[in-house]
Amino acid sequence: MAFSLLPKEERFFALFDGLAAHGVAAAKTFHELTRRWSCDSPLLERLHEIEQEADITTHEVKDRLDRSFITPYDREDIHALTSKLDDVVDIIQSASNRMRLYRLPSCRPEIVALADILHQAALAVARAVACLSDPSRKRRLLDHCIEINRLENEGDQALGAALGAVFADVQDPIAVIKWERICETLETAIDKCEDVAHVLESILVKNG
Amino acid sequence: MAFSLLPKEERFFALFDGLAAHGVAAAKTFHELTRRWSCDSPLLERLHEIEQEADITTHEVKDRLDRSFITPYDREDIHALTSKLDDVVDIIQSASNRMRLYRLPSCRPEIVALADILHQAALAVARAVACLSDPSRKRRLLDHCIEINRLENEGDQALGAALGAVFADVQDPIAVIKWERICETLETAIDKCEDVAHVLESILVKNG
Amino acid sequence: MAFSLLPKEERFFALFDGLAAHGVAAAKTFHELTRRWSCDSPLLERLHEIEQEADITTHEVKDRLDRSFITPYDREDIHALTSKLDDVVDIIQSASNRMRLYRLPSCRPEIVALADILHQAALAVARAVACLSDPSRKRRLLDHCIEINRLENEGDQALGAALGAVFADVQDPIAVIKWERICETLETAIDKCEDVAHVLESILVKNG
Numbered sequence: 209m210a211f212s213l214l215p216k217e218e219r220f221f222a223l224f225d226g227l228a229a230h231g232v233a234a235a236k237t238f239h240e241l242t243r244r245w246s247c248d249s250p251l252l253e254r255l256h257e258i259e260q261e262a263d264i265t266t267h268e269v270k271d272r273l274d275r276s277f278i279t280p281y282d283r284e285d286i287h288a289l290t291s292k293l294d295d296v297v298d299i300i301q302s303a304s305n306r307m308r309l310y311r312l313p314s315c316r317p318e319i320v321a322l323a324d325i326l327h328q329a330a331l332a333v334a335r336a337v338a339c340l341s342d343p344s345r346k347r348r349l350l351d352h353c354i355e356i357n358r359l360e361n362e363g364d365q366a367l368g369a370a371l372g373a374v375f376a377d378v379q380d381p382i383a384v385i386k387w388e389r390i391c392e393t394l395e396t397a398i399d400k401c402e403d404v405a406h407v408l409e410s411i412l413v414k415n416g
Numbered sequence: 417m418a419f420s421l422l423p424k425e426e427r428f429f430a431l432f433d434g435l436a437a438h439g440v441a442a443a444k445t446f447h448e449l450t451r452r453w454s455c456d457s458p459l460l461e462r463l464h465e466i467e468q469e470a471d472i473t474t475h476e477v478k479d480r481l482d483r484s485f486i487t488p489y490d491r492e493d494i495h496a497l498t499s500k501l502d503d504v505v506d507i508i509q510s511a512s513n514r515m516r517l518y519r520l521p522s523c524r525p526e527i528v529a530l531a532d533i534l535h536q537a538a539l540a541v542a543r544a545v546a547c548l549s550d551p552s553r554k555r556r557l558l559d560h561c562i563e564i565n566r567l568e569n570e571g572d573q574a575l576g577a578a579l580g581a582v583f584a585d586v587q588d589p590i591a592v593i594k595w596e597r598i599c600e601t602l603e604t605a606i607d608k609c610e611d612v613a614h615v616l617e618s619i620l621v622k623n624g
Numbered sequence: 625m626a627f628s629l630l631p632k633e634e635r636f637f638a639l640f641d642g643l644a645a646h647g648v649a650a651a652k653t654f655h656e657l658t659r660r661w662s663c664d665s666p667l668l669e670r671l672h673e674i675e676q677e678a679d680i681t682t683h684e685v686k687d688r689l690d691r692s693f694i695t696p697y698d699r700e701d702i703h704a705l706t707s708k709l710d711d712v713v714d715i716i717q718s719a720s721n722r723m724r725l726y727r728l729p730s731c732r733p734e735i736v737a738l739a740d741i742l743h744q745a746a747l748a749v750a751r752a753v754a755c756l757s758d759p760s761r762k763r764r765l766l767d768h769c770i771e772i773n774r775l776e777n778e779g780d781q782a783l784g785a786a787l788g789a790v791f792a793d794v795q796d797p798i799a800v801i802k803w804e805r806i807c808e809t810l811e812t813a814i815d816k817c818e819d820v821a822h823v824l825e826s827i828l829v830k831n832g
Contacts, residue, residue: 273829274766283829291822302780309788350482364510372517381589381797385804388593406499413481413491558690572718580725589797596801614707621689621699 217280221341223269227293228334230262231401234300235330239323245315247308259301266294280341285411292404293337296330299400303393310386318370319387322394325366329359329401336408346412353405363398367391425488429549431477435501436542438470439609442508443538447531453523455516467509474502488549493619500612501545504538507608511601518594526578527595530602533574537567537609544616554620561613571606575599633696637757639685643709644750646678647817650716651746655739661731663724675717682710696757701827708820709753712746715816719809726802734786735803738810741782745775745817752824762828769821779814783807 234255241251269290273283280286307315336352339345374387442463449459477498481491488494515523544560547553582595650671657667685706689699696702723731752768755761790803 270825270829284826287822287826287829305780305784306787309784310791364513368513368517371514375518375590375594381593382791382800384590384593385797385800386791388597389804406495409478410492410495413478413495572721576721576725579722583726583798583802589801592798592801596805614703617686618700618703621686621703 217278218341219272220269220280220286223265223272224289224293224337224340225334226265227262227269227290227297228330228337230258230265231293231296231300231330232327232334234258234262234297235323235327235397238300238304239320239327241304241307242315242320242323245307245312247311252304252308255301255304259297262294262297266290281411281415285407285414289404289407289411292400292407293333296333296397296400296404299393299397300326303390303397306393307390310390312386316370316374316387318366318373319390319394322363322366322370322391322398325359325363326394326397326401329356329363329398332356332359333401333404336405340408340411349408349412353409356401356405360398360402363395367395425486426549427480428477428488428494431473431480432497432501432545432548433542434473435470435477435498435505436538436545438466438473439501439504439508439538440535440542442466442470442505443531443535443605446508446512447528447535449512449515450523450528450531453515453520455519460512460516463509463512467505470502470505474498489619489623493615493622497612497615497619500608500615501541504541504605504608504612507601507605508534511598511605514601515598518598520594524578524581524595526574526581527598527602530571530574530578530599530606533567533571534602534605534609537564537571537606540564540567541609541612544613548616548619557616557620561617564609564613568606568610571603575603633694634757635688636685636696636702639681639688640705640709640753640756641750642681643678643685643706643713644746644753646674646681647709647712647716647746648743648750650674650678650713651739651743651813654716654720655736655743657720657723658731658736658739661723661728663727668720668724671717671720675713678710678713682706697827697831701823701830705820705823705827708816708823709749712749712813712816712820715809715813716742719806719813722809723806726806728802732786732790732803734782734789735806735810738779738782738786738807738814741775741779742810742813742817745772745779745814748772748775749817749820752821756824756827765824765828769825772817772821776814776818779811783811 237251237254237258241249241255269286273279273286332352332355336349336356339349339352370391371388374384374391378384378387445459445462445466449457449463477494481487481494540560540563544557544564547557547560578599579596582592582599586592586595653667653670653674657665657671685702689695689702748768748771752765752772755765755768786807787804790800790807794800794803
């Protein structure tokens with residue numbers, strides 16, 4: 209890690225922002241992957257790299273927690289926030305890997321729509337996390353959490369539409385199994401963004 | 417919100433009871449829906465309304481947490497309890513929506529049996545939550561948690577029986593996919609009731 | 625419960641070790657079951673017994689929490705650790721039950737491979753839990769958590785390989801549904817081991 213001029217507490221905020229940025233990069237790359245799907249797209253390798261970079265940041269936070277006397281929030285909350293941010297990246301990579309091993313010939317438009325909502329949710333998570341370091345932006349942080357919640361509801365609607373279309377259009381049962389699983393994984397990925405929002409809300413509530 | 421004579425702490429307990437009542441209403445309506453299933457049943461719209469009412473209560477608790485100096489428990493525990501109670505309503509609505517978009521012609525008796533256990537679990541959750549405001553009912557609250565745990569085990573058994581029947585009876589693989597997913601969603605809904613029990617136990621344990 | 629010479633705090637550590645040992649017994653038995661699968665294997669009954677024994681230990685911890693003034697960690701953390709350790713046993717028993725009711729004629733080698741990773745993860749959990757009672761073994765405990773994390777990543781890889789093989793080899797869609805569900809359940813079981821690691825890390829972080 210490079211020499212840092214930041215005070216110790218601020219380093220934590222920089223790491224949270226870094227992790228949230230990995231989430232945005234993963235969601236953006238995944239969204240692009242769904243728009244021009246191919247089983248040997250270089251974006252699959254890129255997603256794998258983003259996941260490994262997020263793992264490194266996650267371990268840096270955990271190490272730093274271990275060595276710091278002063279932390280901006282309760283240590284267990286920093287631990288929870290870090291794990292939940294990392295989960296977002298993990299599940300996006302896992303969805304892309306699932307699509308590759310299913311050897312899908314093409315990608316349905318409903319999957320692109322779900323990936324778009326996921327991308328927006330990851331952006332809202334990054335905006336919420338960016339407010340953490342400044343107590344005066346608490347109201348704005350909560351507004352981003354409400355936006356994440358709204359996107360999660362939009363994701364539920366989009367999942368319903370996607371499953372309806374799959375069961376109406378697709379005759380091959382094995383193809384149905386694959387599309388259904390991908391839809392469910394993307395909905396879970398959006399839920400993971402909402403889990404981050406819940407941890408952020410819980411931190412705010414605890415710290416008045 | 418109407419003018420309230422209740423002291424501030426008691427308003428929280430009233431809101432918890434309200435949320436738990438939404439869970440009971442959702443589970444009861446869902447149980448009825450499975451007994452006389454049709455894709456255009458008005459009960460589907462009713463479940464959607466209950467979910468929206470539960471969302472309003474959930475937001476009221478979160479706003480109130482934000483504005484209250486004194487809370488009956490640690491703020492993060494109130495946050496967790498509220499989220500978990502809301503999750504029960506959400507997943508029941510989601511199960512009903514899944515059944516509608518699958519365009520099921522009828523409902524299997526095993527699904528009715530799972531819905532019955534879910535209904536009983538929601539009732540046990542409401543009874544447990546009703547004990548929260550009165551420290552002298554702590555033992556009774558724990559008994560309701562044990563009952564929820566027992567119902568969760570009963571749900572596991574019923575899920576096994578349901579899946580066994582589906583795989584034995586149903587030849588059409590796409591129908592198997594649909595029934596399996598509905599069974600799993602109902603088991604998850606019963607698990608969500610147990611998650612509420614875990615938060616309640618954790619609150620009791622923390623507050624000795 | 626037999627008369628115990630152990631001080632009160634140590635009894636908690638003994639119970640944690642007991643629960644982790646149930647997890648190892650369940651994972652080991654399940655691994656053996658996959659290697660010589662039959663629908664009427666006595667190992668299925670053994671897994672059911674292990675699950676019930678783990679329930680008894682779980683209830684003993686919860687009762688003890690209720691009666692103890694002094695606990696080695698915050699009460700809610702002991703509650704969380706106990707629940708997560710019990711979850712590992714529950715899901716392994718549930719996976720075996722699923723295989724039985726699917727009336728599988730044989731077990732695929734990829735399932736044996738996933739069961740092997742799960743067994744290793746359960747062993748790493750038990751080793752991590754065994755370090756809890758001794759503050760000087762904190763570094764070693766974290767190393768076991770890193771090992772659990774590594775096994776979870778290995779499990780993800782093995783799941784990908786397993787699903788790839790299932791979708792490549794199996795033509796019958798209903799058989800695909802069964803194998804896919806078993807694979808996913810085993811991945812979730814390995815995730816549950818990682819959840820224990822997260823609680824352990826969180827306890828360490830909180831207690832400096």
